[in-house]
Amino acid sequence: MQTDDRSLMRAKFAPSTEKPKHAGMSRRSLLATAALLITTSGATAKVVTKVLPWRPNEVYPVTPVVPGGWLFFTADEAAVVDAIVDRLIPADELGPGAKEAGVTTFIDRQLTGPYGGHDWLYMQGPFSSNPLPTQGLQSPLTPRQQYRQGLAALSAYCKANFGGRGFTDLNNEEKEKLLSGMEKGDVKFEGFSSRMLFNAVYANTMEGFFADPIYGGNKDMAGWKLIGFPGVRYDFRDVIDNPNKPYTLPPVSMQGRQAWGER
């Protein structure tokens, strides 16, 4: 689950593929019905009047991702995604790459949440087969379908074009050439757009490498350290008061820093 169950409940006409924790009832609506009165003639709206509906310690945190195993990917799929993200952001003298930073775990967990099913997006048809380039996303395929079908198509392509080898068996030069071809759309997979797969992995890799580590990627804030983003310190008045000076404090994530002890 990448965000709270309440968010799903909030989109009241947006049934999710994910079941909220309390069947049909979010924590917020439990509180709301407990705290708020039935209106005249029994309307069931969440009614706010006379006091702010505020409860101490009521926040909506995300559930931290615990690495280990795969919730969406098969082991073979995960190995291929690992190999792709490793080429997109490789480990080198500048530091860890996407693979070391846990980006594959990040993608796996994202795909099991509302993002993976495009749960919040407008997914009603008809789906146009020839949209204008200016009209953006028009595919009926959810991210879960894109990965499942796209990785299968990539696998078949590799088997057919690299003497029966899979993507993970290719050397770095072969992998990079193939990824470049997918990025440009020059490589034709059987029954799937190679570019769509590339774009999905590329976008998710950048998200995972630079998002808060709570989502399973950006391990040890590797992405933030690379560029010098100090994270969620939420107070940079000292920086504004000292223009053009290097920032020397280490980054902080929503869960703090490892040096502050494991949680």
Next chain:
Amino acid sequence: MARRLPRKDVAIVGLGWTGSIMALELARAGLEVVAIERGPWRDTATDFNIGTAPDELRYAVRHDIFLRPRQETLTMRNNSSQAALPIRRWGSFLPGNGVGGAGSHWNGQTWRFLPDDLRIRSHLTERYGAGFLPEGNQIQDWPMSYDELEPFYDKFEYVLGISGKAGNLKGEVQPGGNPFEGVRSREYPTPPMKQGYSQELFTKAASGMGLHPFPRPSANLSTAYTNPYGCSMAPCTYCGFCERFGCSNYSKSSPQTCVLPALVREPNFEARTECEVTKVNLSGDGKMAKSVTYIDANGEEWEQPADLVLLCAYGLFNVRLMLLSGIGKPYDFSSGEGVVGRNYAYQTGSGATAFFENVNFNPFAAAGSLGAALDDYNSDNFDHGPHGFVGGASITNAYTNGRPIMYRPTPRGTPTWGSAWKKAVRDTYQRVTNVGAQGSVMSYRANYLDLDPTYKDQLGRPLMRMTFDFQPNEIKMANWMAERCEEIAKAMGAKTTQLNRLTTPWNVVPYQSTHNTGGAVTGADPKTSAVNRYLQSWDVANVFVMGACTFPQNAGYNPTGTVGALTYWALDAIQNKYLKSPGALVQQ
């Protein structure tokens, strides 16, 4: 079958900036007020908590607090010969949802339009002749003057506590402020924000070029402030999580920080959240609104009768609700007749990226409204004669954030991945800044809103269709502005610069601006406007329409300051004219 609820004096659709202000003032005037909001309740302590708020993935990328397109979206196309398709995922603009609306997740840049902007057709015609206006335009004067709006701009700014420096106090130009601005009756409520190193360079360079830079007016407050409603705010910490986020610090002016704490104390006010208004029901002759119909969180339908109905949703959705309810004649592109959906406009974005060496711009130390701006090229502050376009842009050097999923610029031509990309991202982050031009968009016959013939929402009601593209006048203007930006960037000492021209045709994918204007414009003539000068529907006298949907065209500024001023202006008319004698405030 909707169940009927007891009558209220006022039903407000949407509880953002305009709805909360209307609700507070009318409840205080003794009226029974209900606000019906389709999103959830949101407040700082729970929804914008510091332990969860600074989450770029959740809020900026996955759009947690925005309207879910599954609930409502629009279809779009660039011109009327094309087939519109739904905006399945937000991109170019990001409509809000829930209590606070876009006022929760905005950056906070709070401008006044210039006096010339409000009489733009007359002004341009007087100065350049009618033939100078662009082909196909429907540019209109606003039906009220800057001087009439000034007290209401002032009121809105004092409720928000805006941080800035006046440039024109009672006719006297003030050093350090914007010399082009309209006359202000008093100084900003709080002093300007501090600026970063990049803004120092910009201010020095622009001043050296004879331009007039100033700190831009900000709803991220420089100091603690208590507003006239008794709501207190804390100083901004330059955390860099403003636009797309709620503020944990009580530093960003929003309905949550500035209005709701006072509003909920009013005993005759009630908010119903997670309730979507589906229709305004009219009397048999169509001249009065009787009630609004809404669907609650359980999918049950209710009818709320009210004497006065205020449309305070996001501007685009006010227009759709008017079209679905039959309030005003829909705009028909082929005949050019009708008013609801007419004169949709937007905002241009162009500029220059500047790459430096050996600097630490620290882009993460930022705020939504931090920045230095200049107005020398805005509106008609310069002679357009030689250039062949109308309109202008505010030019700004700013850091709103340095959040790395979305902000990691590299020079054009850099590989998009691999070790070379990695090195470029690392080497560029601290040494790049941007000089940007946010430009006006005029109104045209070809840019409009209507109901889509194909796509529906989950309740089976037609989505609204947006037909929009940047016209030659705007392309010319924005690209000329980009060159001005590049001149300034070079004068700042940039080692290299990149020109960022306006991207055409308008594309729904990259984020551009949530400054959607028009569709229910205010005007003096009911043939070319949906609401009169008091934002009252010409056709249904007990319906008033708030928001940027009332702008006849868009100026080179962020709209919220003017949206707020118009709200207080309309409120004044409701309190002092309408409630004393309900009916049309302007005779046709």
